[in-house]
Amino acid sequence: MPERRVRAMSVSALWEFLLRRRSALCAACILCLLIMAALAAPLYAHVIGVDPMESNLAGSVMRNGTMQDVMQANDNPLHLGLSPIGPSWRWGAYALGADSQGRDVAARLLYGGRSSLLIAISAACLSLIAATSCGLIAGYCGGWVDLLISRLLDILWAVPVYLFAISLSVVTIGHDLSLGPFHLSADSLLLPIVIIALIYVPYAARPIRARTKSLSNAGFVLAARGLGASSWRIVLREILPLLAETVLVLAPLIMALCLLAESALSFLSLGVQAPAASWGSLIHDGEGLIYSRPVVAIAPGLAIIVTVLCLNALGDAAQAELRAKGQR
Amino acid sequence: MKGFLSRLGQMLLVLFGISVLVFAVFFATPGSDPSARIAGRGASPEVVARVRHAYGFDRALPVRYLTMMDHLFISRNLTSYVNHGQNVVEEVFDAAPVTLSLVAFAAIFWVAGALVFGLLGAAWQGSLLDRLISILALVGLSMPVFWLGEMVNLVSQSRFHETWLFRWVPPLGYVPFTTDPVSWAKGLILPAMTLSVAFIGLYSRVLRTDLLTAMQDDSLRTARAKGAGPWRLWFAHALRLSGLSALSLFGLDFAQLLGGGALLTEVVFALPGVGHLTYQGLSTLDLPLIMATVLYAAFFVVIANALIDGLYRLLDPRIGRGSHGQ
Numbered sequence: 001m002p003e004r005r006v007r008a009m010s011v012s013a014l015w016e017f018l019l020r021r022r023s024a025l026c027a028a029c030i031l032c033l034l035i036m037a038a039l040a041a042p043l044y045a046h047v048i049g050v051d052p053m054e055s056n057l058a059g060s061v062m063r064n065g066t067m068q069d070v071m072q073a074n075d076n077p078l079h080l081g082l083s084p085i086g087p088s089w090r091w092g093a094y095a096l097g098a099d100s101q102g103r104d105v106a107a108r109l110l111y112g113g114r115s116s117l118l119i120a121i122s123a124a125c126l127s128l129i130a131a132t133s134c135g136l137i138a139g140y141c142g143g144w145v146d147l148l149i150s151r152l153l154d155i156l157w158a159v160p161v162y163l164f165a166i167s168l169s170v171v172t173i174g175h176d177l178s179l180g181p182f183h184l185s186a187d188s189l190l191l192p193i194v195i196i197a198l199i200y201v202p203y204a205a206r207p208i209r210a211r212t213k214s215l216s217n218a219g220f221v222l223a224a225r226g227l228g229a230s231s232w233r234i235v236l237r238e239i240l241p242l243l244a245e246t247v248l249v250l251a252p253l254i255m256a257l258c259l260l261a262e263s264a265l266s267f268l269s270l271g272v273q274a275p276a277a278s279w280g281s282l283i284h285d286g287e288g289l290i291y292s293r294p295v296v297a298i299a300p301g302l303a304i305i306v307t308v309l310c311l312n313a314l315g316d317a318a319q320a321e322l323r324a325k326g327q328r
Numbered sequence: 329m330k331g332f333l334s335r336l337g338q339m340l341l342v343l344f345g346i347s348v349l350v351f352a353v354f355f356a357t358p359g360s361d362p363s364a365r366i367a368g369r370g371a372s373p374e375v376v377a378r379v380r381h382a383y384g385f386d387r388a389l390p391v392r393y394l395t396m397m398d399h400l401f402i403s404r405n406l407t408s409y410v411n412h413g414q415n416v417v418e419e420v421f422d423a424a425p426v427t428l429s430l431v432a433f434a435a436i437f438w439v440a441g442a443l444v445f446g447l448l449g450a451a452w453q454g455s456l457l458d459r460l461i462s463i464l465a466l467v468g469l470s471m472p473v474f475w476l477g478e479m480v481n482l483v484s485q486s487r488f489h490e491t492w493l494f495r496w497v498p499p500l501g502y503v504p505f506t507t508d509p510v511s512w513a514k515g516l517i518l519p520a521m522t523l524s525v526a527f528i529g530l531y532s533r534v535l536r537t538d539l540l541t542a543m544q545d546d547s548l549r550t551a552r553a554k555g556a557g558p559w560r561l562w563f564a565h566a567l568r569l570s571g572l573s574a575l576s577l578f579g580l581d582f583a584q585l586l587g588g589g590a591l592l593t594e595v596v597f598a599l600p601g602v603g604h605l606t607y608q609g610l611s612t613l614d615l616p617l618i619m620a621t622v623l624y625a626a627f628f629v630v631i632a633n634a635l636i637d638g639l640y641r642l643l644d645p646r647i648g649r650g651s652h653g654q
Contacts, residue, residue: 155345159626163588291486301475308470
């Protein structure tokens with residue numbers, strides 16, 4: 001038994017997989033770069049000398065050798081209204097221009113990446129942990145426990161995911177929340193994480209339950225039971241290690257879904273709360289400027305697409321790998 | 329007959345579960361006190377208490393659940409908390425045709441797109457074309473629909489509106505079919521295309537895989553041995569074999585979209601459908617409105633699920649006779 005467990009979880013197996021599938025390697029590299037860029041957000045803001053959270057309507061910036069206002073008069077005949085400064089190809093402050101509050105879009109993009117990626121990663125982990133527990137218990141116990149959990153998951157499944165997330169966010173986000181000893185402030189990232197994790201539990205729990213069901217009738221489980229192993233031992237040491245594959249294959253796909261859900265919630269102002277940013281809320285900010293400064297909305301959208309694309313490619317490669325392994 | 333009754337019983341159980349879940353989300357979540365919201369920010373405790381009594385929030389939860397369900401489904405006179413006297417059930421039914429038209433249009437695009445790309449990818453498996461299609465499908469899957477909608481608006485309403493390609497695009501909004509069928513269709517084409525992009529990506533992938541699996545099937549080998557040409561092989565045999573699983577997926581997604589999954593598209597393109605109604609309810613925190621839309625949505629999904637299940641059994645006699653496919 002032990003060597004099977006080692007093979008399922010080891011780092012070198014992961015390396016081999018990445019080296020064998022070029023698309024997976026590519027995707028993993030891009031994801032690492034994105035995460036590093038997001039982590040470096042404070043560094044960038046410090047080097048460039050901008051505050052990504054504070055509005056800067058009266059500020060000015062050096063460009064092409066002259067000082068220019070961050071908010072510039074429109075070039076209509078009467079000079080009515082103000083537009084934020086546009087993007088430029090030079091390295092420096094406001095490289096991607098400013099948003100309607102005069103804040104640096106490039107810096108906000110990096111800061112937005114921090115919250116988007118943080119929420120997506122933690123929500124995916126939480127969701128997978130919950131789904132694994134549900135699927136494992138339902139699949140192993142069978143009988144009425146299985147029936148109860150499966151029906152509950154069916155109910156969750158039947159509510160359209162975004163609507164469910166939106167409903168939960170409406171009632172919880174935007175004011176302080178006290179749950180017994182826990183106190184959550186209104187701008188805590190924990191709420192969107194928990195909400196997004198919850199809506200994708202059925203998505204992952206179903207395949208995990210099916211896999212557990214087939215595993216618990218496998219020969220080695222019967223052998224372990226025949227040797228007198230307890231249910232705990234069978235579940236934790238015989239079945240769980242073999243489930244790791246199923247869960248790992250699901251992980252990038254769930255994370256992609258979580259990232260998309262987060263951006264949708266933030267786009268509706270129900271996720272990350274201002275002045276903090278996420279890619280979704282940046283698109284929301286850019287909506288008002290879409291005809292004059294489209295880059296404010298285009299840039300975070302491209303960031304989402306690249307991230308989700310890489311995650312999906314990674315998930316696809318992992319799935320293909322698993323299928324090939326099954327055929328061998 | 330017994331199977332049918334047990335399916336019906338399960339369906340009712342799921343419907344009941346959903347209604348309890350949604351009710352609990354809105355009225356029993358810790359920290360969500362609707363009376364404080366209705367009374368407004370900084371209202372005195374007496375005012376909040378009066379509101380609580382007036383709206384019946386001080387009664388026991390099961391009683392409130394039953395009254396709510398009665399207002400929603402039996403007497404159908406649930407009124408909004410924000411626009412007093414506005415009947416929420418009527419509002420949902422007024423918005424439904426908009427969503428239905430949008431989703432029906434999108435379904436046409438996505439079935440056509442998925443068929444074309446899925447068949448092309450499967451027929452030239454491993455070629456450059458296949459790879460290109462699979463990359464495009466992945467990109468389509470990865471796009472946030474609201475962002476794509478904004479880009480479509482940017483291109484078609486502003487930047488390139490004057491070119492021949494987008495001159496026909498009407499301003500954002502919805503024209504009812506009964507008013508002017510031509511503008512109705514014109515206004516829906518771009519939103520429906522935007523909505524369908526992710527589904528084209530998903531379905532062309534599913535269809536391609538299913539077609540390739542079907543090609544390995546014994547019946548296909550027999551057909552090939554009997555001398556069926558490639559057209560007949562792909563369309564009459566492979567597509568029929570693989571269409572079933574895509575069909576059940578289609579029914580589920582269609583119902584999800586009808587039930588409010590099209591919310592983001594409707595918001596971006598300013599279409600006054602059910603999703604947009606939910607969005608309005610969100611911005612004003614109108615709980616009865618949101619609750620009505622979410623519940624109707626969930627019911628749509630459950631009923632469509634049951635319908636698809638029945639259809640599936642009719643079309644594929646192998647299942648449903650004996651074991652329940654587990």
